[in-house]
Amino acid sequence: MGNKKDVAIKAKQKKQFDIRGAFKKPALAALAGVSDVAFRELCKGFGAGVTFSEMVSAKAVWYGYKSGKHFKTLDLLKTSDTEDIKGVQIFGSDADIISEIVGYDIFDKYDIIDVNMGCPMPKIVNNGDGGALIKKENWDKAKNILTRLVKATKKPVTIKTRAGFNSNTAVEFAKMARDCGIAAISVHPRTVQQLYKGRADWGVIKAVKATLDIPVFARGDIFSAQAYFDVLDQTGADGAFIARGSFGNPFIFAEISAVQNCSPTNNSPFATKIKDSPNPTKKETSPKLLKDNPVPATLLKDTILQHIDLSLKHFGERYTVLTMRKHILWYFAKASLPKKLKAQATTLNCTNQLKDFIVSTL
Ligand SMILES: Cc1cc2nc3c(=O)[nH]c(=O)nc-3n(C[C@H](O)[C@H](O)[C@H](O)COP(=O)(O)O)c2cc1C
Numbered sequence: 001m002g003n004k005k006d007v008a009i010k011a012k013q014k015k016q017f018d019i020r021g022a023f024k025k026p027a028l029a030a031l032a033g034v035s036d037v038a039f040r041e042l043c044k045g046f047g048a049g050v051t052f053s054e055m056v057s058a059k060a061v062w063y064g065y066k067s068g069k070h071f072k073t074l075d076l077l078k079t080s081d082t083e084d085i086k087g088v089q090i091f092g093s094d095a096d097i098i099s100e101i102v103g104y105d106i107f108d109k110y111d112i113i114d115v116n117m118g119c120p121m122p123k124i125v126n127n128g129d130g131g132a133l134i135k136k137e138n139w140d141k142a143k144n145i146l147t148r149l150v151k152a153t154k155k156p157v158t159i160k161t162r163a164g165f166n167s168n169t170a171v172e173f174a175k176m177a178r179d180c181g182i183a184a185i186s187v188h189p190r191t192v193q194q195l196y197k198g199r200a201d202w203g204v205i206k207a208v209k210a211t212l213d214i215p216v217f218a219r220g221d222i223f224s225a226q227a228y229f230d231v232l233d234q235t236g237a238d239g240a241f242i243a244r245g246s247f248g249n250p251f252i253f254a255e256i257s258a259v260q261n262c263s264p265t266n267n268s269p270f271a272t273k274i275k276d277s278p279n280p281t282k283k284e285t286s287p288k289l290l291k292d293n294p295v296p297a298t299l300l301k302d303t304i305l306q307h308i309d310l311s312l313k314h315f316g317e318r319y320t321v322l323t324m325r326k327h328i329l330w331y332f333a334k335a336s337l338p339k340k341l342k343a344q345a346t347t348l349n350c351t352n353q354l355k356d357f358i359v360s361t362l
Contacts, residue, residue: 019156019158019183019215022049022085023049024049024239025048025049025257026047026049026228026241026242026252026256027049027239027241027242028040028048029241029243030055030087030089030114031052031054031243032055034247035052035053035054036054036311036315037053037078037079037080037083037310038310038314038315039310040083041082041083042307042310044082044083044084046250046253046254047253047257048250050111050112051083052087052089053077053086053088055091056073056076056090056091057090057092058091058097058098058101059092061073061077061090061101061106065101065106075315077106079109079110080314086112087113087114087158088110088113089114089115089116089160090102090113091116091124091129091130092145093127093132093133095148098115098148099145099149099151099153102149102155103153110155111155111156112157112158113149113153113155114157115146115149116130116159116160117130117133117142117161118130118131118134118160118162118188119131120162120193120195131162131192132165133145134162134164134169135165136165136169139173139176142173142177143176146159150181150182156183157181158183158185158186159182159186160186161185161186161188162187162189163188163189163190163194163204164192166191166192168191168201170207170208174187174208174211175211178214183215184214184215185215185216186216186241188220189201189202189205189220200219200221202220205220205237206234206235209236209238215239216235216237217238218231218240218241219241219243222240222243223244223245224252225252227245228242228256229256248327248329248330248331249330249331249334250303251303297362300335301362305355305358308320308351308358311324312351320351320354321349321351321354325346325348325354328345328358329346332345341361
């Protein structure tokens with residue numbers, strides 16, 4: 001007989017949820033160096049649906065967990081009760097390790113296990129992980145990882161992939177992954193070799209969606225609420241991930257939900273213009289009305305201060321100063337603030353200075 005906590009955890013593991021339903025709201029993508037628990041809480045507050053951890057190395061978890069001591073990757077696995085449906089993203093290419101670690105209790109609080117099969121960073125690809133797994137010669141390896149993982153966990157297994165390694169092989173790869181029993185797939189429609197160059201070809205997502213019967217989620221160049229609705233319209237995808245579009249702009253989630261929940265009782269500041277519209281409907285109002293809706297300065301200030309406090313709560317002073325400098329530059333770029341303020345932001349070296357700077361600037 002397990003204790004109360006074990007029973008609760010087991011019940012949660014079995015929790016069946018409708019993955020399509022969970023992605024009715026925009027999801028926050030796994031973003032290394034960005035989607036820590038503080039940023040995820042912030043985005044959740046603005047209306048994000050499923051939130052994903054930064055990618056974690058399967059090997060680092062495997063070695064670290066066995067040591068019995070605190071290891072660095074554990075910080076990436078922190079979650080918050082304010083998050084609703086939580087996804088953890090794993091990268092690695094050793095099927096034994098991946099299927100073993102998902103049984104560790106440190107993953108209990110996660111609802112979805114996502115495998116990275118698309119990261120283009122050389123240090124990941126050269127190690128045979130991430131985007132290397134979609135090279136044709138590695139498809140058997142990818143297949144083995146997914147088959148083993150699906151057997152090893154009761155949780156839905158999803159993958160994040162790209163159009164292909166150096167050419168578009170998305171549909172074939174997606175079919176192979178689907179046959180391994182994955183619950184859903186998300187596609188960033190650029191090749192690994194393309195990195196972030198050129199435009200994301202949403203046609204690739206459309207082709208995958210037209211082929212598969214499992215949910216397909218879109219990624220790529222979703223920098224505005226308009227782009228979010230456009231990608232869903234143009235591809236038929238079951239949901240979409242916000243990635244770079246959230247940098248300095250967690251408000252994007254509020255903009256999207258203001259459109260989705262467009263009604264006279266919506267109190268979001270982003271809904272003002274929608275309410276003013278004579279005949280607000282999702283498709284007609286979203287693009288035009290949201291375009292000229294700048295984030296009010298007080299909201300920007302309060303949000304940055306809240307972000308600093310959330311980060312302090314989870315990670316402490318040093319981490320917060322280093323990561324918040326980067327976030328503040330993004331917030332300022334998004335708000336088109338003068339360049340000299342950006343330079344000033346990079347010189348601040350304690351959170352009190354960061355806060356004073358934000359209060360006096362905004
Ligand atoms: C700084 C940064 C970190 C990222 N980290 C991850 C990651 O950990 N896992 C992942 O699957 N994708 C990661 N991505 C890719 C994004 O999740 C997303 O798929 C990609 O940026 C395409 O969406 P976008 O064009 O809307 O930004 C990262 C992207 C950036 C810019």
